[in-house]
Amino acid sequence: MAEEMTADGFAPLRIRRVVRETSDAVSLVLDVPEHCMQRFRYQAGQFLTVRVSVDGRDLRRCYSMSSAPAEEELRITVKRDPGGVVSNWINDSAAEGDELRAAPPEGRFVLPKDVSEDEPLVAFAGGSGITPIMSLVRTALSESERPVRLFYANRGRGSVIFSGPLAHLAEQHADRLTVEHHYDEDGGVVTASAVTSFATPAGAGHYYVCGPAPFMDTVEAALLESGVAKQRLHLERFTIAEVPPGVTDDTDEQCEQVVIELDRQKVAAAYRQGETLLQTARQKGLKAPASCETGSCGTCMAKVVEGSARMRINDALDEDEVEEGWVLTCQSLPTSRKVHVVYE
Template identity: 80%
Template sequence: MAEELTDPAEGFAPLRIRRVVRETADAVSLVLDVPECCSHRFQYKAGQFLTLRVSVGGRDLRRCYSMSSAPVEDELRITVKRDPGGVVSNWINDTAAAGDELHAAPPEGRFTLTESDSSPRELVAFAGGSGITPIMSLVRAALAGSDRTVKLFYANRGRDSVIFSEPLARLAEQHADRLTVEHHYDEDAGVVTASAVESFAARVGDADFYVCGPTPFMDTVETALLGAGVPKQRLHLERFTVAAAPDTVTDGDAQACEEVVIELQRQKVTAAYRQGDTLLQTARLQGLKAPSSCETGSCGTCMARIVEGSARMLNNDALEPDEVEEGWVVTCQALPTSSKVHMIYE
């Protein structure tokens, strides 16, 4: 049977919901069936995410949701928490049912486990609220596929908002010698402080640190860990929030852009720049099938290299500092900051 994709240029495929699991009053997990013809494209690493494309109220929307399953489980599962202003998260929580079909792009993301060596380091994770989703995937993978010791600090407003409460308890019981879970409840102890982070980190040895959750929580954890001497290369962050694109290029940019040169698949196009557009939007306006997926600066699918001129990124959770220094940008979040920009999709 031939592969049937909703959009061959972008790679979205139809995935049917096999099962809906109500995790809390405002969070659900969706177990997804991948068509056999697409199975090789939906193999994933623990900690990665899917980009869903859904139509809600006549609008075509894209959102990224992390896998909470691990590859060793032979199952693809995402977990979605309701966001008070989230059109798609509310739609999924309110209407998703077994048998429904969603359209998803293949897994992306770099929030993954480091390569194991002869003496694998401890895995130390800090999760806040729904930030437990990719962390749960990492924890499951580390426990099932390695001998690593795992320590998890999990913060929530209260006990009713703990996602995966029972699965975590079962894992802690099954792996009592390797998994430690410390719960923090704001309703009891207030918001997480740097001292709480430092206290938890002080009890670990040689480790890799993974952090995911709301921005204030992540900022507190990151600052505390770096202050405690954790090497930056051992600290892995997964952020869910993205800066909104401005309507126009700001006065802080070097100068208004006039021209963008785009090289893609042996095509070279010169386009007049429309103020406020990202480089990805500029490419699309020229009819180019530029690669893209999440459109939040998280997956790196749309990355291109700037060989002339400059641009700033509104959000970048995909590229390493050395890649940025070499001129790479995620074009979905990149705004020109020079009169001319020449970029190449490689």
């Protein structure tokens, strides 16, 4: 009998193939059990939350799919990260036949629906940020006639993930795909002028940005300054800088109590300064939903029904949702004496 998904939604996925992309990046092609197929259907740009045991520790990390749904396979790509326990374990030890546990795909870094065929997809990727971008590019090229422009920044030529596949796509879709490589070793880090120069021919398209924080900040600021509408700018952040305990804005009121409703439970907790609403929920033993914990996926969203909170990062909720009181609890710090949030 096939092993079922666990209570927290993780299923066993066997590694069918290991593909060495660069000296410090590897792709894993994963087999999904037949009884989980429907739940593991994904959209281009989404990610998996993977759970592995390393040195006796149960660890969870989010990795984007680099495959496209049309390819009928599930592939994640993981780059080695200095000090990254799971990414290094995958690069050093993951082998064909091994088993990973993963939760079903999530994420909002996806292609919009009902886009006209003449609206270009413009993507900016830095380093391993190419992973979800590659899925988006492959999908746009295979399922539409939209023009696609990709600006891909790396430290050097040896760091380029998917060098061969990108060259093949550029040749196969020479009339629609433009790829520009940037190497820091040649011209320094990416500048705002380089971003604007690449984006200008595209006009009113949809813009996707993924990569290291400084790269993303530069691209985001340049695109907004050049007139790109915020609703057409899509960001996927892999990591964030943590706010040290005790650090709040001068305008924040000292919070004393957080009330949380989840799964028909209602608990009250004394607030510990510097903790997010998600951390507070966990302190009370609640199994609050969460996945990326970088403000990108929306899994942890809850509604503030009393009091207020501010989000350090929000790359998942639109303006209407924020106005209605929704917050990403992984990124939210209370700004009133009492905050009451409801997970729905």
